[in-house]
Amino acid sequence: MIVIRHLTKQYPTHLAVDDVSFEVGARETLVLLGTSGSGKTTTLKMINRLIEPTSGIIEVNGIKIGERKLHELRREIGYVIQETGLFPHYTIGENIALVPRLLQWDERKIQDRTRELLAMLRLPETYLNAYPGQLSGGQRQRVGLARALAAQPAILLMDEPLGALDPVTRSAIRREFRQLEEIRKKTIVLVTHDIREAFELGDRIALMDGGRIQQIGTPRELLLHPANDFVRHFFADQWLSLQLHVFSLEDLSPYLPDEQTPSPDARIFPAHTQLADVLQELAGPESVVFQANHRFITVQSATIWPALGQLLQNQTAS
Ligand code: ADP
Ligand code: MG
Numbered sequence: 511m512i513v514i515r516h517l518t519k520q521y522p523t524h525l526a527v528d529d530v531s532f533e534v535g536a537r538e539t540l541v542l543l544g545t546s547g548s549g550k551t552t553t554l555k556m557i558n559r560l561i562e563p564t565s566g567i568i569e570v571n572g573i574k575i576g577e578r579k580l581h582e583l584r585r586e587i588g589y590v591i592q593e594t595g596l597f598p599h600y601t602i603g604e605n606i607a608l609v610p611r612l613l614q615w616d617e618r619k620i621q622d623r624t625r626e627l628l629a630m631l632r633l634p635e636t637y638l639n640a641y642p643g644q645l646s647g648g649q650r651q652r653v654g655l656a657r658a659l660a661a662q663p664a665i666l667l668m669d670e671p672l673g674a675l676d677p678v679t680r681s682a683i684r685r686e687f688r689q690l691e692e693i694r695k696k697t698i699v700l701v702t703h704d705i706r707e708a709f710e711l712g713d714r715i716a717l718m719d720g721g722r723i724q725q726i727g728t729p730r731e732l733l734l735h736p737a738n739d740f741v742r743h744f745f746a747d748q749w750l751s752l753q754l755h756v757f758s759l760e761d762l763s764p765y766l767p768d769e770q771t772p773s774p775d776a777r778i779f780p781a782h783t784q785l786a787d788v789l790q791e792l793a794g795p796e797s798v799v800f801q802a803n804h805r806f807i808t809v810q811s812a813t814i815w816p817a818l819g820q821l822l823q824n825q826t827a828s
Contacts, residue, residue: 511533511534511535511536511538511570511571511664511665511697512533512534512557512568512569512570512665512697512699513533513567513568513569514530514531514532514533514553514557514566514567514568514569515531515566515567515568516529516530516531516565516566516567517529517530517531517553517556517563517565517566517567517568518530518563518564518565518566519549519552519553519556519561519563519564519721520564525721526549526552526721527549527552527553527556527563527721528549528720528721528722529566529722530549530553530566530718530721530722530723531723532716532723532726534697534698534699535697536664536697537694537695537696537697538697538698538713538714539698539699539700539711539712539713539714540698540699540700540712540713540714540715540716541699541700541701541702541707541708541711541712541714541715541716542554542699542700542701542702542716542718543702543703543705543708543712543715543716543717543718544703544717544718544719545703545719546703548718548719548720548721549718549720549721549722550669550701550702550703550718551669551701552721553701553718554667554669554699554701556568557570557575557587557667557699558583558584558587558589558667559575559576559580559583559584570583570586570587570665571664585609585613585661585663586663586664586665587663587665587666587667588658588659588661588663588665588666588667588696589658589666589667589668589669590654590655590658590666590667590668590669590671591654591668591669591670591671592669592670592671592672592673592674593674594642594650594651594653594654595654596642596650596653596654596657597642598641598642598643599641600641600642601638601639601640601641602633602637602638602639602640602641602642602645602653603624603638603639605642605653605657606624606627606628606653606656606657606660607620607623607624607660608657608660609657609660609661610623610660610661613661615661623660624638624656624660627656627659627660628656630656630690630692631652631653631655631656631686632652632686633649633652633653633656637649637653647674647675647679648675648679648683651671651672651674651675651683652683654671655671659692659693663696664696664697665696665697665698665699666693666696666697666698666699667698667699667700668698668699668700668701669701670701670702670703671700672684672702672704672707673702680704680707684707684710684711687711688710688711700712705744705745705748705752706748706751706752706755708729709729709752709755709756710755710786712729713728714726714727714728714729715727715728715729715732717732717740717741717744719740724737724738724740724741724744725737725738725741728756729752729755729756730756730757732745733745733749733752733753733756734756734825734826751786753785753818753822754784754785754786754789754818755784755785755786756784757784757785757818757821758781758782758783758784758785759779759780759781759782759783759785759788759800759802759807759809760781760782760800760802761821762785762809762814762817762818762821763781763800763802763803763805763807764821765816765817765818765820765821766807766808766809766813766817767807767808767813768805768806768807769799769805769806769807769808771806772799772806772808776797776798776799776808777791777798777799778798778799778800778801779791779798779799779800780800781800781801781802783800785814785818788809788814789811789814792810792811792814796810797809797810798810
């Protein structure tokens with residue numbers, strides 16, 4: 511859906527993006543991860559032509575973006591930024607309806623879509639007539655997302671969308687994102703410097719440094735098979751906790767004892783659930799049950815760790 515080949519942005523004094531190539535498939539979320547100044551934002555802004563490349567090719571749906579009319583391209587691509595870019599003197603309703611109005615949707619359809627988005631992003635309808643300044647940072651960020659989604663673009667570009675929020679709010683919004691069907695079916699390029707965010711939201715991660723992609727792959731590939739020392743060191747601090755994001759209950763199942771007859775009040779989890787999400791639910795010594803390979807398997811916080819230890823030993827041995 512998005513194809514990028516040998517993309518370079520040379521400023522007079524600085525090579526911001528240096529020969530970057532990647533593809534983003536339909537419905538895929540690719541995260542551009544890296545420290546400040548690594549070239550993430552410049553790469554993202556070249557996709558919707560806010561910045562013109564020095565050289566290289568960008569295709570969206572098989573067509574070079576330089577050959578598209580700018581307003582048509584931007585209509586297909588939603589864009590969410592940290593500062594939200596909401597107009598302070600427009601109401602929340604007017605902010606969300608901005609693009610549908612430009613596209614001259616009829617007023618009824620605009621109202622329906624606006625209310626649908628508010629409900630989806632859990633914003634009360636009474637906010638329709640409020641102004642951005644009256645909302646909290648987290649609520650403004652949801653409005654920014656609603657506005658980007660309003661005209662149903664197939665592609666969403668997000669630049670540190672949660673960057674201005676506190677860690678607890680960030681984590682809660684991330685969990686909601688992952689559960690929203692409308693977001694899951696979009697092609698997304700998300701920029702962040704937050705490693706956990708990248709692991710929670712990315713189908714694949716492109717780790718950037720000095721304008722170059724150091725490695726691109728699934729979170730599991732980057733963590734278990736780092737391409738070089740830079741990648742290895744980048745994740746070193748959080749190496750253990752990140753395992754909880756790349757392994758599921760099913761991965762753990764060979765290292766856990768069977769449960770013959772799960773108790774009737776047992777909480778049953780899908781086998782593909784990430785271990786991080788399981789631990790979030792497991793407060794204290796209680797257990798959860800899941801089914802994999804026709805077995806019922808019980809897991810408790812006390813048994814997750816030894817089983818994970820064995821799993822890791824096998825992973826690094828293989
Ligand atoms: P990131 O989003 O990863 O923090 P950016 O893409 O914003 O990084 O910037 C990458 C590099 O390019 C930085 O070193 C930045 O200083 C430089 N840069 C960005 N914009 C310009 C510009 N207009 N002129 C010169 N250098 C720039
Ligand atoms: Mg940036």
